[in-house]
Amino acid sequence: MNFTNCVHLCVDMQRMFAEETDWHVETLAGVLPAIEALTEPHAARTVFTRFVPPERAEDAQGSWQEYYEAWPNMLRERMAPEMVDLVPSLQRFVPPAAVIDKPVYSPWWSGALHQQLQAKGVDTLVITGGETEVCVLSTLMGAIDLGYHVVLPKDAVCSSAAETHAAMLSIYASRFGIQLTACTTQDVLDQWRREG
Known part of the structure; x- marks a missing residue:
């Protein structure tokens, strides 16, 4: 692992997934200490993404309208505005950490994040957050x-579905081994310490 030109990209660690909502991810609290440990020494090299639902279902594009018709309580017109915020223990790192909002699973949808990372010479991403087989999947594949x-x-990744979470971790490690290094939080922290 080489982290010389690295950014920590943390996916959707938001209150609407941490708290009792229709999208509650019970395992989010369990990975939070690992994500805090990765963020603290390199907050300035951390980017948090936030998944931001539309105000109303009709504001969404195409099949996203059907999606939000199935999840009406997660529309911004029904949700308290602060539910889109990062969980408080991560919010404290902003700034210097950056925040990127997105209306879809992928943070790459507009091209802006890629442009920002390329301008800084970034070639490696430490990806954390949730959910392993939804927004993390989209972030990782992009x-x-x-x-x-x-x-x-x-x-340092979590999901509301244990079976598909485990399956996805297995797929990441077995199918993308050249382009992806699966490891532990401690492995990353140890490497960062070695590199100074």
Whole structure:
């Protein structure tokens, strides 16, 4: 692992997933200490993504309208505005950490994040957050497509579905081994310490 030109990209660690909502991810609290440990020494090299639902279902594009018709309580017109915020223990790192909002699973949808990372010479991404087989999947595959090497601390990603979470971790490790390094949070922290 080489982290010289690395950014920690943390996916959707928001109150609407941490608290009792229709999208509650029970395992989010369990990975939060690992994500805090990765963020603290390199807050300035951390980017948090936030998944931001539309105000109303009719504001969404195409099949996203059907999606939000199935999840009406997660529309912004029904949700308290602060539910889109990062969980408080991560919010404290902003700034210097950056925040990127997105209306879809992928943070690459507009091209802005890739442009910002390329301008800084970033070639490696440590990806954490949730959910392993939804927004993390979209983030990870987009990163690989764009040529980034992905470092995935398996103890720093979470999901509301244990079976597909485990299956996805297995797929990441077995199918993308050249472009992805699956490891632990401690592995990343140890490497950062070695590199100074």
